[in-house]
Amino acid sequence: MTTEALDPRQAADQAARVVAEISVEPDAPLTVETDPDRTRDLKFGLSRMRTDWTPEDAPLVQGVLAVAEGAIRRLFPDAFLLMNELWALVREPEHDPETGAVRVDVYGWPHWKKTPSGAYIEDYSRLTDREREDFLMRIAAMGVEWGQRSTVAWAEAMLAKVRWEEAMATGFIAPSGRVTVEERTQRGRAAALEHRYHAVFRAALSRAAEQLVADMSKLGQRIKDATVF
Numbered sequence: 001m002t003t004e005a006l007d008p009r010q011a012a013d014q015a016a017r018v019v020a021e022i023s024v025e026p027d028a029p030l031t032v033e034t035d036p037d038r039t040r041d042l043k044f045g046l047s048r049m050r051t052d053w054t055p056e057d058a059p060l061v062q063g064v065l066a067v068a069e070g071a072i073r074r075l076f077p078d079a080f081l082l083m084n085e086l087w088a089l090v091r092e093p094e095h096d097p098e099t100g101a102v103r104v105d106v107y108g109w110p111h112w113k114k115t116p117s118g119a120y121i122e123d124y125s126r127l128t129d130r131e132r133e134d135f136l137m138r139i140a141a142m143g144v145e146w147g148q149r150s151t152v153a154w155a156e157a158m159l160a161k162v163r164w165e166e167a168m169a170t171g172f173i174a175p176s177g178r179v180t181v182e183e184r185t186q187r188g189r190a191a192a193l194e195h196r197y198h199a200v201f202r203a204a205l206s207r208a209a210e211q212l213v214a215d216m217s218k219l220g221q222r223i224k225d226a227t228v229f
Contacts, residue, residue: 072208075149079216082138084109090122124226132223139220146216150209157206160199167192
């Protein structure tokens, strides 16, 4: 541990290095401890490894995922409308075995029947030529707009990351006097915790938006491939 009093320039430089290191932590290759003396402890630890969220974390994680799903649906309402209009023509809805009513999700869209393997039961030959052309034209017309929305989501994710890094750096250089780098790092992490979670959330939204745009393009190709000659 290094204890030193830093001048403002040194503190800023050191903060930049620490933030840069922390920013790439999730993507850094894992270094495995191979010390033979630790083999027994390692095996014991793996046997007790958790594979699920804790009871305290599980509802919080599910809540965040639900919020993210809702945000994507609000960002691309026309895409989800188009998809469900298509599904209504090529898929079969699930019905409640007791009431006979169509089962719907939390957004009001139907649940669709699946095969035992989990694939949706679909028949694109049900589409008329006019319906097929209409869907293809709508996907092509909205493709640019969807791409722009995805770009905005990416920009917001980048801005959230910058804000987190700024908060981390501010917390790092805030202490005065002789403070160790480790202590500064911990204070920086604590100061930026809320910003870091927000940055992760925005990154998830950006990735989901990018994936949806790609999926809509694939859907258009699927409709083309199903053309009946």
